[in-house]
Amino acid sequence: MKKGKVLLSSVVAILLGVLFISFGGLNTKADTINSYILGNKIQPAEIQYREGTFSHWFGYENGVGKPEGVVVHETADANASAENEVSYFNNNWPSLQTYVHAFVDDKESINIHSADYGVWGAGHTANYKFIQVELCEVHDYDAFARSLSNDAYYIATRLIQYNLPDIPGQTVVSHHQVSNTYRETNHSDPDGYFAKWGYDMNQFNDLISYYYNNLKDSGLIYGRDNSNVPQTTVLSVNNEKAIFVPLVAFDESNNKTDIQNRGLANNTPWQFDQQKDFDGHVYYRVSTNEWVMDSYVTNHS
The missing domain is CATH 3.40.80.10 (Peptidoglycan recognition protein-like)
Incomplete structure (x- = not known):
């Protein structure tokens, strides 16, 4: 500036x-x-x-x-x-x-x-x-x-x-x-x-x-490309208690850690290609090792 x-x-x-x-x-x-x-x-x-x-x-x-x-x-x-x-x-x-x-x-x-x-x-x-x-x-x-x-x-x-x-x-x-x-x-x-x-x-x-x-x-910036992302689906996220939705990471032993310097904007769509169960919740992968918890997911398709 x-x-x-x-x-x-x-x-x-x-x-x-x-x-x-x-x-x-x-x-x-x-x-x-x-x-x-x-x-x-x-x-x-x-x-x-x-x-x-x-x-x-x-x-x-x-x-x-x-x-x-x-x-x-x-x-x-x-x-x-x-x-x-x-x-x-x-x-x-x-x-x-x-x-x-x-x-x-x-x-x-x-x-x-x-x-x-x-x-x-x-x-x-x-x-x-x-x-x-x-x-x-x-x-x-x-x-x-x-x-x-x-x-x-x-x-x-x-x-x-x-x-x-x-x-x-x-x-x-x-x-x-x-x-x-x-x-x-x-x-x-x-x-x-x-x-x-x-x-x-x-x-x-x-x-x-x-x-x-x-x-x-x-939910994808380059649109749906059925030739290389047929399995990818889209979810929407929101955190009613903060201005962003938190993310977590999992290590090779499936231990979970909070990601401190990143988050997802409220009321935005994101593609995910994997999901996993952990400690009573479902987590969706929105980046290489960045996952969002089901509590923040408002809908997905």
């Missing part, structure tokens, strides 16, 4: 080809970054849920747990990873007077404030409307593609979590669009950073929509 203040209003690539191909309804030019992501089926990082230090808990204009969409930010810091940014803003937000819900780079997606509540990232009006996520800068093509995949997945997941439609310019907006709409900030991210890679918000909206539609339809 930009290290300057984002005040609470007055209160405070180049395209290399011309052939078009389709990935499940998303048309992109053959050699653009979206095609690279989808063609290689880049898998987004799982979202980590951590408790940040931001101590101002305020609901959106429509109430707690009722955001109207997501603001796309870019950090404008060429040398900071998501971990770096999380540490910096947890330590310095009182003097910076700014904070967001999550930071994303090519390796991690780290959520540090419950998206049920607003943050200080884009001016007073937007802060009371939108979830806000910062994309960290990277330095090579593959890393940029992976960071976009992580960011698009985070955004699509949040839209689904809060039962929001995917409408570019309305439920998914850039900080630049927010600045132009509400005139409370003068930032133009992520447009300049995207342009360095021959990329723009229209292409990013295409990627978000692709993930969103597939997640809504099948």
Whole structure:
């Protein structure tokens, strides 16, 4: 995130080809970054849920747990990873007077404030409307593609979590669009950073929509592929006592341990390919060695 203040209003690539191909309804030019992501089926990082230090808990204009969409930010810091940014803003937000819900780079997606509540990232009006996520800068093509995949997945997941439609310019907006709409900030991210890679918000909206539609339809970002995942099914999860659903791991001796730095967002769908009985509960495998207990499963198919 930009290290300057984002005040609470007055209160405070180049395209290399011309052939078009389709990935499940998303048309992109053959050699653009979206095609690279989808063609290689880049898998987004799982979202980590951590408790940040931001101590101002305020609901959106429509109430707690009722955001109207997501603001796309870019950090404008060429040398900071998501971990770096999380540490910096947890330590310095009182003097910076700014904070967001999550930071994303090519390796991690780290959520540090419950998206049920607003943050200080884009001016007073937007802060009371939108979830806000910062994309960290990277330095090579593959890393940029992976960071976009992580960011698009985070955004699509949040839209689904809060039962929001995917409408570019309305439920998914850039900080630049927010600045132009509400005139409370003068930032133009992520447009300049995207342009360095021959990329723009229209292409990013295409990627978000692709993930969103597939997640809504099948729970899988690349859709149901009967040729290689015929046994995979989908479950939905929710934890009424916290902002995320906990995960556990099992070792070779079938001993269970809690996973401390990861969790699943409430009211989201997940694919699982195995299940096991342990200590009176059924556990479902949603990643290589990450399992969710049946107590948090609201339905599966």
